[in-house]
Amino acid sequence: MKIICIGRNYAEHAKELNNPIPDEPVIFIKPDSAIIQKDNPFYYPDFSKDIHHEVEIIVKISRVGKNISKQFAHKYYQEIGIGIDFTARDIQTKCKTKGLPWELAKGFDGSAPIGRFINKNTFTDLKDINFHLDINNTTVQSGNTGMMLNSIDDIIAFASSYFTLKKGDLIFTGTPKGVGPVKIGDVLKAYIEDQQLLKVEVK
Ligand code: ZN
Numbered sequence: 001m002k003i004i005c006i007g008r009n010y011a012e013h014a015k016e017l018n019n020p021i022p023d024e025p026v027i028f029i030k031p032d033s034a035i036i037q038k039d040n041p042f043y044y045p046d047f048s049k050d051i052h053h054e055v056e057i058i059v060k061i062s063r064v065g066k067n068i069s070k071q072f073a074h075k076y077y078q079e080i081g082i083g084i085d086f087t088a089r090d091i092q093t094k095c096k097t098k099g100l101p102w103e104l105a106k107g108f109d110g111s112a113p114i115g116r117f118i119n120k121n122t123f124t125d126l127k128d129i130n131f132h133l134d135i136n137n138t139t140v141q142s143g144n145t146g147m148m149l150n151s152i153d154d155i156i157a158f159a160s161s162y163f164t165l166k167k168g169d170l171i172f173t174g175t176p177k178g179v180g181p182v183k184i185g186d187v188l189k190a191y192i193e194d195q196q197l198l199k200v201e202v203k
């Protein structure tokens with residue numbers, strides 16, 4: 001399986017990193033070795049001194065599809081979850097300056113903790129889902145899917161014109177503002193509405 005991620009999908013987050021609002025989705029991919037499941041810990045890697053949290057709504061693809069039109073995109077997912085797109089910001093900044101790809105900054109082992117998934121029918125409106133991230137019980141990021149520049153269906157339509165989507169693939173839909181560093185000992189908890197779906201300790 002693969003993890004498709006979208007960058008700069010919330011205007012306020014693009015602004016906080018001094019990035020322009022993109023005119024088409026910024027896409028990158030993480031390998032499956034990036035995944036952490038079942039509330040297992042994240043081990044701080046020794047190649048970075050500035051790992052940032054980015055809490056994001058995740059969509060799990062439920063059937064194979066290619067060139068999916070926006071109109072039919074909703075037929076390709078049943079479950080929504082929450083995860084963290086851990087980013088080695090120091091490495092990413094270096095890559096950006098040199099115009100190099102982001103994989104080392106985004107795709108390393110453990111860079112994609114994912115929580116439990118819930119059926120999308122639980123929500124009355126997928127464009128009005130509140131989510132937030134707490135670190136050591138203080139809220140550091142909160143967002144609403146209505147603030148996405150590209151909706152879930154937009155992302156599926158765009159990404160599937162380049163990549164065949166397969167059952168089990170995950171889509172990270174971008175982070176709202178409030179990203180920042182984590183340190184060893186931090187306990188991160190991610191929530192959709194009031195439901196805690198993910199916990200990860202930094203070790
Ligand atoms: Zn992200």
